[in-house]
Amino acid sequence: MQKVIPAILTNDAKKLQEQLQVLKDQSYWVHIDIMDGKFVPAVSINLAELRDANQLFNLEIHLMVKKPEKYLESCNTIGAKRVYFHLEGAKDPKAVLLAMEQYQFERGIAINPETTVEQLTPYVKNVDAVLLLSIVPGAQGNTFIPEVAEKILEIKGLNEKLLVGMDGGVGEGNIQDIFTKGADYIVAGSAVWKAKDPIVSLRELQEMIY
Ligand code: DX5
Ligand code: ZN
Numbered sequence: 001m002q003k004v005i006p007a008i009l010t011n012d013a014k015k016l017q018e019q020l021q022v023l024k025d026q027s028y029w030v031h032i033d034i035m036d037g038k039f040v041p042a043v044s045i046n047l048a049e050l051r052d053a054n055q056l057f058n059l060e061i062h063l064m065v066k067k068p069e070k071y072l073e074s075c076n077t078i079g080a081k082r083v084y085f086h087l088e089g090a091k092d093p094k095a096v097l098l099a100m101e102q103y104q105f106e107r108g109i110a111i112n113p114e115t116t117v118e119q120l121t122p123y124v125k126n127v128d129a130v131l132l133l134s135i136v137p138g139a140q141g142n143t144f145i146p147e148v149a150e151k152i153l154e155i156k157g158l159n160e161k162l163l164v165g166m167d168g169g170v171g172e173g174n175i176q177d178i179f180t181k182g183a184d185y186i187v188a189g190s191a192v193w194k195a196k197d198p199i200v201s202l203r204e205l206q207e208m209i210y
Pocket of ligand 2: 032062
């Protein structure tokens with residue numbers, strides 16, 4: 001499992017292609033942030049823009065949207081490997097999980113910083129992965145909320161086989177602590193893209209874990 005997954009969050013199709021080109025041959029996985037302007041204020045590129053990206057990467061799709069069930073077919077069309085929907089964005093999370101069963105991708109639930117593991121518990125049985133948001137979602141560069149890391153062990157306590165990722169505000173200053181607390185991987189946006197050389201920064205983050 002790749003332990004640092006770079007995130008692309010943009011509403012600009014050209015920037016998406018540029019960032020994919022930068023990451024080409026440098027990362028197996030890419031995390032794509034999809035936003036609908038309703039679940040979070042910002043809007044992102046559409047899933048259709050990812051057309052052939054699955055030829056180059058394993059695509060992890062993070063749906064920050066309301067009515068996530070409407071996006072599943074498109075996730076399948078673009079060949080996504082793992083899809084997260086937000087517990088807070090779904091009216092009926094069990095129905096979304098059921099709808100996901102017809103597809104090959106891994107099924108994941110993401111939770112906002114204020115959502116508790118207790119609220120997630122009824123749904124984890126049929127889930128492959130949990131994504132813990134450690135910032136207020138909707139943008140890159142938001143402030144890390146350290147208390148979120150305490151949820152990692154709680155989730156592993158429910159089922160040690162669940163993959164647990166942390167998304168938001170992770171960089172050199174906190175990455176080691178997050179892995180010490182048991183995360184399987186982290187997602188990095190600004191720590192990669194704000195660096196002078198994104199690939200060097202990605203490697204440095206990866207090296208800090210071992
Ligand atoms: C936030 C997104 C994150 C974001 C991470 O809404 O879900 O994936 O791209 O960016 P940083 O690492 O800058 O917080
Ligand atoms: Zn994300």
